[in-house]
Amino acid sequence: MVNPMAQLRKESKEVVKRVESGIPGLDEVIEGGFPAGSLNLLAGKCGTGKSTFGMQFLYHGAKNENEPGLYISLEDEPAEVLDDMKRFDWDLEGLIKQKKLSIINPELTKFDSFKMLIEDEIDRIGAKRLVIEPFSLISAYFDNVYDTRRSLATLRRLIKKLGCSTLVIADIREGEQTFSPTGFEEFVVSGVIVLDVILKKDSSSFVRTAFVRKMETTNHSLKLIPMEIGEEGIAVYPDAEVF
Numbered sequence: 233m234v235n236p237m238a239q240l241r242k243e244s245k246e247v248v249k250r251v252e253s254g255i256p257g258l259d260e261v262i263e264g265g266f267p268a269g270s271l272n273l274l275a276g277k278c279g280t281g282k283s284t285f286g287m288q289f290l291y292h293g294a295k296n297e298n299e300p301g302l303y304i305s306l307e308d309e310p311a312e313v314l315d316d317m318k319r320f321d322w323d324l325e326g327l328i329k330q331k332k333l334s335i336i337n338p339e340l341t342k343f344d345s346f347k348m349l350i351e352d353e354i355d356r357i358g359a360k361r362l363v364i365e366p367f368s369l370i371s372a373y374f375d376n377v378y379d380t381r382r383s384l385a386t387l388r389r390l391i392k393k394l395g396c397s398t399l400v401i402a403d404i405r406e407g408e409q410t411f412s413p414t415g416f417e418e419f420v421v422s423g424v425i426v427l428d429v430i431l432k433k434d435s436s437s438f439v440r441t442a443f444v445r446k447m448e449t450t451n452h453s454l455k456l457i458p459m460e461i462g463e464e465g466i467a468v469y470p471d472a473e474v475f
């Protein structure tokens with residue numbers, strides 16, 4: 233007899249279009265990739281690989297999937313972003329020349345002009361993937377939590393309309409219990425991936441981990457997955473154990 237739940241899962245798998253993350257090992261634990269057009273939070277403490285993950289997601293899309301990508305850096309200049317990625321075997325400048333990648337550092341003036349800028353730039357290169365870092369700086373447009381939260385929801389609707397698969401990056405401070413500085417970014421997104429470094433049992437060193445905390449429409453693993461950063465970027469190892 234056909235198990236109705238299994239049937240339902242199978243159907244949902246076919247209905248939801250997926251975009252490959254570009255992170256070797258990750259797609260197999262999230263049913264093939266991020267739901268196309270979804271808004272996901274990539275959270276972690278400093279040095280856990282968030283920026284690298286974000287750029288690798290765009291690089292993979294631009295180079296292998298014919299999906300141009302836009303990197304919105306609210307803090308660093310594009311040249312600084314590129315410099316940080318120099319260590320990896322990625323020809324980002326070549327992709328920029330081909331209009332398959334764009335890195336911008338918009339002025340933080342008005343939220344409305346920020347939204348317009350995103351739309352224009354997405355339009356210019358036909359972006360299908362978007363990264364915003366750090367997402368929490370959006371709150372700089374507003375002087376209260378209510379408006380910030382509402383604006384994040386506005387942004388979510390805009391992203392949905394534009395059809396871009398999106399990663400927004402949030403810094404977690406040491407010892408924080410939330411996934412983002414304001415503590416509510418995680419509620420407006422449809423997926424949350426947490427990167428971390430955790431101390432080995434013998435306290436000799438730290439190991440990198442990735443964890444899918446939430447992903448709507450996805451039967452994802454809840455495993456703490458070992459992760460590495462090397463010359464080709466990030467890879468995760470779902471079949472291995474952290475300890």
Ligand SMILES: Nc1ncnc2c1ncn2[C@@H]1O[C@H](COP(=O)(O)OP(=O)(O)O)[C@@H](O)[C@H]1O
Nearest residue numbers: 277278279280281282283284285319461462463
């Ligand atoms: N080529 C490389 N090989 C191995 N590890 C690297 C390489 N380049 C960077 N890293 C590691 O990646 C870390 C930075 O990752 P990054 O994506 O900038 O983190 P975050 O954005 O979370 O602060 C560095 O601290 C270093 O440990």
Ligand SMILES: [Mg+2]
Nearest residue numbers: 279282283284
């Ligand atoms: Mg970073």
